[in-house]
Amino acid sequence: MSAANILFYIMSFIALASAGYVAVSKNLVRSVFIFFVTLFALAGLYVLALADFVAVTQIVVYVGGILVLILFAFMLSGRETLNVLQHPDRSVWKITNLPALLIVALLFIVLINVILKTDADHLGWISDSIKTKNYITNSGDMTGNIGVNLMTRYLLPFEIISILLMMALVGAAHLSRKESVE
Amino acid sequence: MVSYLIYIGVAIGLFAFAATFALFAVYYERKLSAFIQDRIGPSETGKYGSLQTLADILKLIQKEIINPTATDKWLYALAPAIIFIAVYMGFAALPWAPGLVPSKINIGLYYIFAIISIETLGILMAGWGSNNKYSILGAMRSAAQIISYEIPAGFALIAVVVICGSLDLQEIAMQQGILFKEHTQFLGIWDVTGMGGFMSWNIFRAPHLIIAFIIYFIASLAESNRAPFDIPEAESELVAGFHTEYTGMRFGLIFLAEYSMMFLVSMVGVVLFLGAWNTPFPNIGSIHLANWTTGIGWGIFWIFVKTLLLVTVQIWIRWTLPRLRVDQLMDLCWKVLTPLAFICMVISAVWRVWVMN
Numbered sequence: 001m002s003a004a005n006i007l008f009y010i011m012s013f014i015a016l017a018s019a020g021y022v023a024v025s026k027n028l029v030r031s032v033f034i035f036f037v038t039l040f041a042l043a044g045l046y047v048l049a050l051a052d053f054v055a056v057t058q059i060v061v062y063v064g065g066i067l068v069l070i071l072f073a074f075m076l077s078g079r080e081t082l083n084v085l086q087h088p089d090r091s092v093w094k095i096t097n098l099p100a101l102l103i104v105a106l107l108f109i110v111l112i113n114v115i116l117k118t119d120a121d122h123l124g125w126i127s128d129s130i131k132t133k134n135y136i137t138n139s140g141d142m143t144g145n146i147g148v149n150l151m152t153r154y155l156l157p158f159e160i161i162s163i164l165l166m167m168a169l170v171g172a173a174h175l176s177r178k179e180s181v182e
Numbered sequence: 183m184v185s186y187l188i189y190i191g192v193a194i195g196l197f198a199f200a201a202t203f204a205l206f207a208v209y210y211e212r213k214l215s216a217f218i219q220d221r222i223g224p225s226e227t228g229k230y231g232s233l234q235t236l237a238d239i240l241k242l243i244q245k246e247i248i249n250p251t252a253t254d255k256w257l258y259a260l261a262p263a264i265i266f267i268a269v270y271m272g273f274a275a276l277p278w279a280p281g282l283v284p285s286k287i288n289i290g291l292y293y294i295f296a297i298i299s300i301e302t303l304g305i306l307m308a309g310w311g312s313n314n315k316y317s318i319l320g321a322m323r324s325a326a327q328i329i330s331y332e333i334p335a336g337f338a339l340i341a342v343v344v345i346c347g348s349l350d351l352q353e354i355a356m357q358q359g360i361l362f363k364e365h366t367q368f369l370g371i372w373d374v375t376g377m378g379g380f381m382s383w384n385i386f387r388a389p390h391l392i393i394a395f396i397i398y399f400i401a402s403l404a405e406s407n408r409a410p411f412d413i414p415e416a417e418s419e420l421v422a423g424f425h426t427e428y429t430g431m432r433f434g435l436i437f438l439a440e441y442s443m444m445f446l447v448s449m450v451g452v453v454l455f456l457g458a459w460n461t462p463f464p465n466i467g468s469i470h471l472a473n474w475t476t477g478i479g480w481g482i483f484w485i486f487v488k489t490l491l492l493v494t495v496q497i498w499i500r501w502t503l504p505r506l507r508v509d510q511l512m513d514l515c516w517k518v519l520t521p522l523a524f525i526c527m528v529i530s531a532v533w534r535v536w537v538m539n
Contacts, residue, residue, distance in 0.1 A: 027254075029254070033257060033303075052287065064296065068325055068329060071310070
């Protein structure tokens with residue numbers, strides 16, 4: 001087993017174990033902090049897949065932005081609200097939970113099916129791109145490639161996303177503005 | 183196998199450097215603040231008090247680590263480690279001399295920017311884990327401040343990245359001296375290709391980059407929680423902010439992180455704006471000052487001296503200016519620095535297309 005393989009298994013294990021803890025833990029704040037471990041392990045997996053730019057973006061966006069925002073929400077809410085949230089009715093097998101259980105079970109079946117049906121080593125589109133030489137190697141120029149593609153081939157989606165984010169920003173600024181006293 | 187040993191050796195070396203630097207920076211800060219306030223400063227321990235911080239750290243190591251009963255044990259214990267590791271990992275991508283960089287990655291700057299943002303999480307962890315109102319207020323102030331000031335800092339950095347066309351810190355460093363073979367201009371008017379020296383530093387490559395540097399410097403003060411932006415640990419209001427409950431080596435780690443952060447942000451500023459490891463002396467006619475003062479040894483010397491100068495300015499500002507109020511802090515960030523940084527970025531793009539071609 002090569003070093004990359006060992007690293008892959010270590011990081012997948014960390015990601016899965018911490019994700020499990022996030023889902024099961026009764027302490028909400030602690031699960032937010034453990035979620036950080038999950039995201040970090042995922043970033044490590046991206047690096048192993050030669051997607052270093054995606055890995056760093058993952059850390060900037062999720063750890064630097066979203067996690068901190070979630071924590072802010074926690075800290076701005078009172079301890080009583082948190083206590084109610086932390087001691088919910090934890091019994092699973094109830095009639096009101098039936099739709100949720102159904103959806104979860106079906107989704108699980110779909111996922112298992114996908115895993116069993118996908119022949120990950122011989123994917124059609126991957127062998128096609130290898131045949132037509134439509135791939136890049138780890139030349140150290142991955143970021144430049146992303147930039148050029150964003151500004152040429154994928155310019156329209158890129159601009160649409162930027163307009164969407166702009167709308168969200170304007171909306172947030174409008175909502176948080178003080179009403180002028182008349 | 184040898185390569186792995188080298189990796190570990192480099193990591194230990196960087197840690198040793200961060201720790202030693204923090205040790206002497208504390209002494210330096212105390213002496214400088216004493217000078218500014220017309221005192222003598224530490225003078226008893228060793229010659230001119232030079233062993234004072236060594237004695238302090240010995241005391242910190244021996245202290246009992248106190249666990250207050252109401253804390254969240256895990257978060258409380260891990261927070262100082264996360265705060266320090268976040269800063270320490272940033273050192274991995276910083277270039278020291280031509281060809282000498284611990285980790286040569288082509289997104290070095292972006293990586294540093296991302297890793298530093300983890301520090302916020304550590305601070306929030308410390309504040310929440312301490313279960314103390316001063317800690318949590320300090321942590322929230324700190325997080326709000328760091329997140330806000332990341333924006334002007336980021337855009338000031340992007341202004342440089344647009345001019346350089348690279349995120350690789352070694353590439354950016356190389357472009358600012360005699361090793362760069364392409365066309366270099368001083369403020370866009372005077373051709374200084376092959377002359378090197380301070381005139382080819384990024385800060386002088388375009389006039390607006392001087393403003394970008396000032397924006398970055400102010401924002402970097404806020405990101406390392408230094409005065410005049412030290413409301414997260416404002417002694418008069420919050421005891422000691424997010425690290426109120428910490429004792430012994432845990433407090434030591436937070437302290438270490440603060441001084442390492444000072445060095446880190448200063449070094450990023452030096453690499454991006456002040457010529458990195460390039461010499462300040464230009465080649466004038468047949469006197470090749472720049473050629474004589476470029477090399478691995480010189481590179482380490484120059485970058486270290488320049489970074490220490492910036493750290494000195496940080497300390498000087500801390501002991502000269504009063505602390506900003508919260509609303510003033512946010513006004514400065516959102517109403518002054520952020521728009522200016524945006525303008526700098528736009529000018530950079532225009533400059534790159536119309537002046538540099």
